[in-house]
Amino acid sequence: MFKIDEVAKETGLTKRTIRYYEEIGLMPTPERSDGGTRLYTQEHIHHLQRVISARDVLGFSLQEIQDYMLYAQELTGHRELYPQLRDPKQQLTKLREMDQALEAQLRTLDEKASKILAMKQELEQFRERVTTGITRLETEEKES
Amino acid sequence: MFKIDEVAKETGLTKRTIRYYEEIGLMPTPERSDGGTRLYTQEHIHHLQRVISARDVLGFSLQEIQDYMLYAQELTGHRELYPQLRDPKQQLTKLREMDQALEAQLRTLDEKASKILAMKQELEQFRERVTTGITRLETEEKES
DNA sequence: TCTAACGTTGACGTCAACGTTAATATGATG
DNA sequence: CATCATATTAACGTTGACGTCAACGTTAGA
Numbered sequence: 001m002f003k004i005d006e007v008a009k010e011t012g013l014t015k016r017t018i019r020y021y022e023e024i025g026l027m028p029t030p031e032r033s034d035g036g037t038r039l040y041t042q043e044h045i046h047h048l049q050r051v052i053s054a055r056d057v058l059g060f061s062l063q064e065i066q067d068y069m070l071y072a073q074e075l076t077g078h079r080e081l082y083p084q085l086r087d088p089k090q091q092l093t094k095l096r097e098m099d100q101a102l103e104a105q106l107r108t109l110d111e112k113a114s115k116i117l118a119m120k121q122e123l124e125q126f127r128e129r130v131t132t133g134i135t136r137l138e139t140e141e142k143e144s
Numbered sequence: 145m146f147k148i149d150e151v152a153k154e155t156g157l158t159k160r161t162i163r164y165y166e167e168i169g170l171m172p173t174p175e176r177s178d179g180g181t182r183l184y185t186q187e188h189i190h191h192l193q194r195v196i197s198a199r200d201v202l203g204f205s206l207q208e209i210q211d212y213m214l215y216a217q218e219l220t221g222h223r224e225l226y227p228q229l230r231d232p233k234q235q236l237t238k239l240r241e242m243d244q245a246l247e248a249q250l251r252t253l254d255e256k257a258s259k260i261l262a263m264k265q266e267l268e269q270f271r272e273r274v275t276t277g278i279t280r281l282e283t284e285e286k287e288s
Numbered sequence: 289t290c291t292a293a294c295g296t297t298g299a300c301g302t303c304a305a306c307g308t309t310a311a312t313a314t315g316a317t318g
Numbered sequence: 319c320a321t322c323a324t325a326t327t328a329a330c331g332t333t334g335a336c337g338t339c340a341a342c343g344t345t346a347g348a
Contacts, residue, residue, distance in 0.1 A: 035314045057259040059203010092281045102271045115201040127246045137236045179344045
């Protein structure tokens, strides 16, 4: 069980940000001590690290990340979905919704990946020109 | 020569955003008519499209995009860099700086690409589980 | 040339994503 | 058990990235 300062050091987030993420529902609410101090588990830390990854690396808004995490949680940790809690018709509808959403998210990821590739190629071209420029200047320097 | 509304329609940005990007130095200042109306070229549109790409797809801050665009401009459009405007020593120093910066940017891009891949794989796993769930429910439905 | 449609510059408004401060309670340690 | 580092909530402040509105000038077409 970790207190918030420990979690902050593990994740690199500030304590404020951690509480904020809980506030907006981006994180499962941790347990509390008798006095009210938040007590986090390793799971919480993992969760936060994935949130950070999605936020920093992909530039998703916290809202988008929340949508993504929703599915992730339903399918991994708490699988209260698969055991038929309800009418199978409703199950089917929900699963189809999830399928649609997942497909959409995969498409945006593909888009991003291809654009990243394009930027990479551009930067690599730039870099080639720079390195040839450097070597040219270096040889000129030696010749003088 | 395009006026701002045309550029807005081409790029999907609002006029406000276009002026804002100019204001913060994210775009080369366009020419003006005698009356003061901004007159854009095709180049400006291309530039904006690349900015949009970097912003939307990578979630860079406008400041980061500005840094990126700085090098891009120095190396493509206005190649006032290569003709030795100055002392070759200074040239060399500058080129080395650029090389460092480009390398760093390439590293961050690689990082992003690999994280995107990881997310993709996760989502694909989720999707498999969902689709198997769907087919199972569908066959159960037919059997009843 | 007149006018409707579009352009320009302030200036203030807004929303997300936190930072900061204050006032107060909690928890570990000698 | 005293105390000092941490914790909590509540509230307001800030920054980036624009939206919106007002007051006014410009342009193009009838």
